[in-house]
Amino acid sequence: MTVTAGPAPLVIASNRGPVELCVDEAGRVVANRGGGGLIGVLGPALASRNGTWIASALTEEDRRAARQRETGAVVELPEGSVRLRLLDLDRQDYDGYYRDISNGLLWFLHHHMLDPTREPAIDAGVRESWRAYRRINARFASACARELALSGQALLQDYHLSLAPRQLRALRPDAGIAHFTMIPWADPANLRALPADLATELLDGMLGADLLGFLVPRWANAFVETCAVAGYPVDRGRGTVIDRDGRRVKIRCFPVGVDPDRLRHVAAGAAAEAYRRELRRLVGDRRLVVRVDRMEPSKNLLRGLDGFAELIAREPARRERVVHYVLAYSSRQDVPAYQAYDREVRRRVDLINERFGTPTWQPVVLETRNDFARGLAALTLADVLVVNAMRDGMNLVAKEGPVVSRRDLALVLSTEVGAADELADAAIMVHPFDVTALADGIAAGLDMPRAERAERLARLRKAAGAMPPRQWLDQAVHESADRRTG
Ligand code: G6P
Numbered sequence: 001m002t003v004t005a006g007p008a009p010l011v012i013a014s015n016r017g018p019v020e021l022c023v024d025e026a027g028r029v030v031a032n033r034g035g036g037g038l039i040g041v042l043g044p045a046l047a048s049r050n051g052t053w054i055a056s057a058l059t060e061e062d063r064r065a066a067r068q069r070e071t072g073a074v075v076e077l078p079e080g081s082v083r084l085r086l087l088d089l090d091r092q093d094y095d096g097y098y099r100d101i102s103n104g105l106l107w108f109l110h111h112h113m114l115d116p117t118r119e120p121a122i123d124a125g126v127r128e129s130w131r132a133y134r135r136i137n138a139r140f141a142s143a144c145a146r147e148l149a150l151s152g153q154a155l156l157q158d159y160h161l162s163l164a165p166r167q168l169r170a171l172r173p174d175a176g177i178a179h180f181t182m183i184p185w186a187d188p189a190n191l192r193a194l195p196a197d198l199a200t201e202l203l204d205g206m207l208g209a210d211l212l213g214f215l216v217p218r219w220a221n222a223f224v225e226t227c228a229v230a231g232y233p234v235d236r237g238r239g240t241v242i243d244r245d246g247r248r249v250k251i252r253c254f255p256v257g258v259d260p261d262r263l264r265h266v267a268a269g270a271a272a273e274a275y276r277r278e279l280r281r282l283v284g285d286r287r288l289v290v291r292v293d294r295m296e297p298s299k300n301l302l303r304g305l306d307g308f309a310e311l312i313a314r315e316p317a318r319r320e321r322v323v324h325y326v327l328a329y330s331s332r333q334d335v336p337a338y339q340a341y342d343r344e345v346r347r348r349v350d351l352i353n354e355r356f357g358t359p360t361w362q363p364v365v366l367e368t369r370n371d372f373a374r375g376l377a378a379l380t381l382a383d384v385l386v387v388n389a390m391r392d393g394m395n396l397v398a399k400e401g402p403v404v405s406r407r408d409l410a411l412v413l414s415t416e417v418g419a420a421d422e423l424a425d426a427a428i429m430v431h432p433f434d435v436t437a438l439a440d441g442i443a444a445g446l447d448m449p450r451a452e453r454a455e456r457l458a459r460l461r462k463a464a465g466a467m468p469p470r471q472w473l474d475q476a477v478h479e480s481a482d483r484r485t486g
Contacts, residue, residue, distance in 0.1 A: 009148070010046070010152070010155065011052050011148055012051060013053075013143070013144050014042075017043070017084055018075075019032060019033060020059050041396070042473060045470040056094065057086040066087060072085030085143065092132070096131075097129070104337070105126070106159045106162070107159065109191070109194065111391045112391055130198060137205070141164045142167075144175075152176070153477065154177050156177070156179045157180055157182065159181065162202050162205045164179075169209075176211075176480055178211040178476065180214075181212070181219065182393045183219075188229040199226075199230070203226065215418045218418070223251060235248075258403055258468060258469075259468040260461070260468075271371075272376050275374045283323045288325060289382070289385075290382035291325075292327045292401075293329075294331035296331055299390075300432050301326070303388065303432065305364065307435045308442060309352045311439040311442050311443055319361065320361045322446065325365050326349065328345060329369065379404050380404050382409045383446060384445035386442065392418060393417075393418050398464075399463075399465075409445075410428060410444070410457075411426070411427040413428065415429050423463055426457075
């Protein structure tokens with residue numbers, strides 16, 4: 001009798017799961033795709049694999065499901081099924097962990113967005129939130145420990161779970177533990193914004209893993225350098241850091257791409273078609289400059305709007321002939337800095353429209369409703385796509401746009417996003433703080449000859465589809481299963 005060993009059971013843990021459970025108008029429980037970044041993409045990649053996804057219960061329905069089925073439930077996605085185990089977490093602890101530390105502190109730290117005249121201010125409240133962050137990480141670690149089979153591997157995701165690798169190692173020293181950071185990592189000078197005890201705990205937490213994955217070499221190198229400055233022995237050639245217990249921790253890069261077939265399928269669907277009709281009515285035969293982002297300070301929406309305004313201010317011939325469609329869907333509205341940013345973006349849009357608009361032309365159209373199909377529909381019709389984030393782990397919109405484009409879009413891309421490593425050759429590159437360069441870049445994109453647009457687009461597409469999420473996950477699992485180092 002032959003026994004074929006299946007892939008080792010996989011446990012993925014992230015704050016947000018691949019779906020959120022909600023009740024629809026007919027009272028049925030439905031699973032909606034989780035919003036933002038990579039999480040909603042990794043869900044389909046995990047579907048039908050032998051694995052479990054552990055995530056926070058975020059909606060009322062999630063919490064009900066978590067209480068009813070502590071062992072988790074199987075959720076059907078179009079790509080297959082995922083076993084989802086939701087954690088019903090203490091609400092107050094969750095706020096400290098998610099709002100104050102993950103997004104109020106670590107997000108700003110790793111994106112180099114702290115304003116040192118005011119932030120961070122590590123007072124008693126922040127310290128209490130840090131303890132909550134530690135407790136929630138511990139909940140994830142113990143859930144992983146329970147789920148892991150003997151030969152299992154745990155893949156922990158992102159800055160929400162920086163302490164969990166060490167906590168899991170304490171519970172399950174036998175397990176393979178990998179942690180993947182989907183955002184940038186702070187340079188050593190920026191990490192010094194944290195008091196030494198917090199910085200030490202953060203690095204120590206991460207180094208509990210066997211493998212630390214980043215999206216591009218810039219962020220992996222920054223991590224290695226922060227370890228070196230903290231006194232850990234590092235081997236830059238082999239990409240390893242020696243932990244305090246003598247283990248060699250592997251630091252690796254896994255640049256993720258998009259799945260062209262899946263995106264084109266959604267972009268051709270009925271929902272996207274309806275949005276396309278709506279947008280065509282709005283824009284008419286004008287040229288279209290598009291951006292699709294979360295309403296998020298790191299996405300640099302204000303300078304993006306200023307760049308567009310500078311262009312139509314200095315080149316009146318473009319007025320009435322181009323529309324900037326800004327799809328910026330609300331995000332993290334419980335973080336005060338996000339509320340303020342949201343208000344400022346709306347004000348800036350109004351100012352531009354008041355200054356330049358005419359009875360027949362609204363220069364900027366702001367849309368804040370979150371809908372994946374709407375974003376893809378806008379990308380299909382874009383003549384120019386603007387991605388000017390201040391700093392971004394990868395930025396998948398820069399890859400989605402070229403893949404679904406039906407108008408041979410030109411990509412204006414920030415030098416500071418991970419995707420720049422693969423797309424710089426074929427994009428129009430701009431520094432995110434250079435507003436005039438952005439105006440120039442949009443103009444260059446609008447004026448680019450057809451043959452050049454098509455030629456650049458072909459190269460963008462090739463790079464964008466090079467490592468679709470399913471393959472990315474396979475590669476990451478393979479590398480983390482390999483316990484040899486160096
Ligand atoms: C972005 C980042 C991801 C991160 C996510 C969290 O999408 O690219 O790396 O996990 O934000 O967003 P959330 O909506 O859960 O706060």
